[in-house]
Amino acid sequence: MERMQELCEILNRWAYEYYVLDDPSVPDREYDKLYDELRELERETGVVLPESPTRRVGGEPIKGFARHTHISRLYSLDKAVTEDELSAFFTRVEKHGSPTYTVEYKFDGLTVCLTYEDGNFVRATTRGNGVEGEDVTAQVLTVKSFPLKISYRGTLEVRGEAVIRLSVLEKYNREHPEEPLKNARNAAAGAIRNLDPKVTAARNPEILFYDINYMSEGPVPSQEEGMAFLRREGFKTYPYFKLCGTFDEVMAAIDEIEIERKRIDVLTDGAVVKVNEERIRGEMGYTDKFPRWAIAFKFEAEEAETTVRRILWQVGRTGKLTPLAEVDPVELAGATVRRATLNNFGDLTRKRVKVGSGVLIRRSNEVIPEILGAVSGTEGGEPVEKPAFCPACGSPVAEVGANLFCTNEKCPPRIVQKLTHYCSKNAMDVEGMSEQTIGLLCSKRGVERFSDLYRLTEESFAGLEGFKEKKISNLLSAIEKSKHVPxxxxxxxxxxxxxxxxxxxxxxxxxxxxxxxxxxxxxxxxxxxxxxxxxxxxxxxxxxxxxxxxxxxxxxAGVTPFVKERKAGGAFFGETVVLTGTLSSMSRPEAQRLIEEAGGLCASSVSGKVTLVIAGEKAGSKLDKAQKLGIPVVGEEELLRRLGRK
Ligand SMILES: [Zn+2]
Missing domain, CATH: 1.10.150.20 (5' to 3' exonuclease, C-terminal subdomain)
Structure with a gap:
């Protein structure tokens, strides 16, 4: 038992360094070794301590979320979108004295509330309606940016935002190209409110803590001290935190956040301004919805409400039918929006979108905004019928999971999309070959396959509207050029x-x-x-x-893709190299470029054809695999030496 306690303590300290401080002191292997020892002891004794890190693995899916009443109500925040509205907030506050203010980022994820009793983590819930939320303990347990054990012994409720870092989302989407997650907010909410904790773990959310919601011995004297308490107890907080004395200082901090938020790795939609001192907070109290002593400053609206008028179906290059909603024109982030998309038919039913329903739309990275869901209070309207036949070609539709597919390989829009993708910049890069041109070539000239493009001649364009001599010769030479791509x-x-x-x-x-x-x-x-x-x-x-x-x-037809030539005689000529871990003198992409310049080839995974592994700090499973396969492993020193940098 003593050894188990000791292991928990060491492992939790290392996890804290890794997940909260982003500053690990030991390699992953060392962690894994002690973790395995702990798990073995737990298996032998049948005892799992409340603070054991083995509790953090994704358990079995649950049947439904249990409801939980919060110890203390979780209020939402009043909003300001203009400087005038913020100024009015200041006027109200300063009737109660001259407090200091704190300014923090407002993260856009899912609010969660964690409860501790007698120093142990006991429960995690969603905010829900503020009074009652859903028990998401099993899901939150897979997150590693909070402590299982704290030194405070009373009852404590802390509040944080579950988020998925933009870089984590990007990585997830690279690894799951078949079902990518559209945006970080929905991805985070969907990760926590998922009945299967393994889904939560796979999406890798973290929680950024910002508030003490309840403390049995009474509130801390200020927001500043509250944040210090959270950090001391091992909760992850976001480093930006500004203490301001005047309205001008608060505005300056908000301006700073508005610029910086586009560069940081977490999705944000505003800044939160709070009165720092508990004494003044207590005096100001709450309305029936909000605390009077805090306000969220929201940046330019990226969401808007509108009404769905019609659903159209678009056929993509895989044959997938994507619903496209025509909506009443609405202003969104400086543009007039008339159309919005949904992922698939399943998305449409799940979000309860009907013709005539009010919906919330959101600007995303895509050109066309997406529908987040129906606005409550606008029930009714006409349900959208599930198309049984492809709207473009009339072929039967097949249902695969939440998706509908046109079953006709030769469905015209599908062919146009396939060819458009083939010609796109990151593919064959046929400059000037637009979707419209491809549409014309398909419908008027019978172009159907990629190879048909290479049979086109000047005559093929004769009689097509808008094609002058110059444009035709440019297109033909772009097609010719595409025969030689990586x-x-x-x-x-x-x-x-x-x-x-x-x-x-x-x-x-x-x-x-x-x-x-x-x-x-x-x-x-x-x-x-x-x-x-x-x-x-x-x-x-x-x-x-x-x-x-x-x-x-x-x-x-002469399409001969090539593999980049290796430079003969370079220091890495003939080598297939895998880089793993962190290098101290350069980034991995830079090292990769230098190795390739020196005639080597860089691979992303360790296999039999790899001849050398270069391991930096914190090298993980790739290093283990290389050792298993008997592939030579060298360190950063040797890399620098071979590159002639040492
Ligand atoms: Zn079709």
Whole structure:
């Protein structure tokens, strides 16, 4: 038991350094070793201490969320969008004295409340309606940015925002190209409010703490001291925290946040201004909804309400039918919006969107904003019918999960989208080949396959409106130029299911389309960015006779993707190198560039064809795998020496 306590203490300290301070003091391997020892002891004794880090693994899915009444009501914040509104807030506050103010980021995720009793974490809940929330303990346990054990012994409720870092979201989407998450806020909310804690863990959310909601011995004297308490107890807080004395100082801090928020790794939608001193807070009290002593300053609206008038269905290059809503025109972040999208049919029903319903739309990274959901109080309207036939070609529709697909391989918009993707910048980069031009070539000139593009001549464009001599010759030479592109771009262009740009780069390491077509399922799943679904899609692609015939036609037409030449005689000539861990003298992309300049090839995962592994600080599983395969491993020193930098 003593050893278990000791292990918990060490492991929790290391996890705190890693997840809260971002400053680990030991390599992952060391952590794993003690973790395994602890798990073994727990298995032997059948005892799991309340502070044991093994509690943080995703447990079994739960049937439903239990309701939980908060000890102390969780208020939301009153909002200001103009300087005048903020100024009015100051006038109200200063009737009660001259307090100091705190300014913090307002993060855009899901608010959660964590309860501690007698020093132990006991429960996590969502805010819900402020009085009652949902018990999400199993889900929150998979998050690592909070302590399981604290030194405070009374009853404590702390509040934080569950968020998914933008870089984490990006990485997740690279690894799950088949079902990407649209934005960080929905992704975070969906991760915590998911019945399966393993989904929560896979999305890797963290919680940024900012408030003490209840403390049995009474409130702390100020926000500043509250934050210090949270940090001391091992809760992750965001480093930005400004203490201001005047309205001007608060405005300056808000301006700073408005600029900085576009550069930071967490999604934010505003700044929160609070009276610092508890004495004045207590005097000001609450309205029935908000504390009178705090306000959220929201930046330019990126969400707006409007009404759905009609649902159209668009056919994409995979045949997927995507609902596109025509909405009443509405201003959103400086533009007039008339259309908004949803992911798929399932999304439409889940969000209860009907023709005539009021909806909340949000600007996302996409050109067309997305519908977040129906606004409550606008029930009614006409349900959207599930199309049984493709609106473009009339073929039957197949239902796969939440998605609907046109079953016709030759569905016209599908062909146009496939070719548009093939010609796009990150694919074959056929400059000037717009979706409209492709549409014309498909409908008027019978272009259907990629290889048909290489049969086009000047005559093909004769009689098509808007094509003058110069434009035609530019297009033809752009098509000609596309015969020679890097292999990774070709692999991305031909649209194998689930192959994004990252997976295409992994595959291109095999050197040729022929070599890739010979890979086995095991070869494929060993690649860092290829999962089982994608591996099967690749195998299916090469097993298809029409695809093989098309690859042959492309080759016949002179399409010969190339692999970057290796520089003979360079310090890394003939080597296939994997970089792992953190380098102190340069970034990994920079090291990769230098190695490639010196004739080497960089791979992203360790396999039999790798000849050298360069391990920096905190090298993890790749290092272990290299050692297992007997691949030579060197450190940063040797890298620098070979590059002639030492
Ligand atoms: Zn169709």
């Amino acid at each position: 292999l990774e771009r070709f692999l991305y262009a031909i649209g194998i299911g689930g192959i994004g740009r990252v997976a295409a780069r992994d595959l291109a390491e095999f050197g040729s389309v022929e070599a890739i077509s010979a890979l086995t399922f095991e070869d494929l799943v060993a690649l860092e960015n290829v999962g089982e679904i994608t591996a099967n899609a690749i195998l299916g692609y090469f097993a298809d006779e029409e695809n093989r015939a098309e690859l042959a036609r492309l080759k016949e």
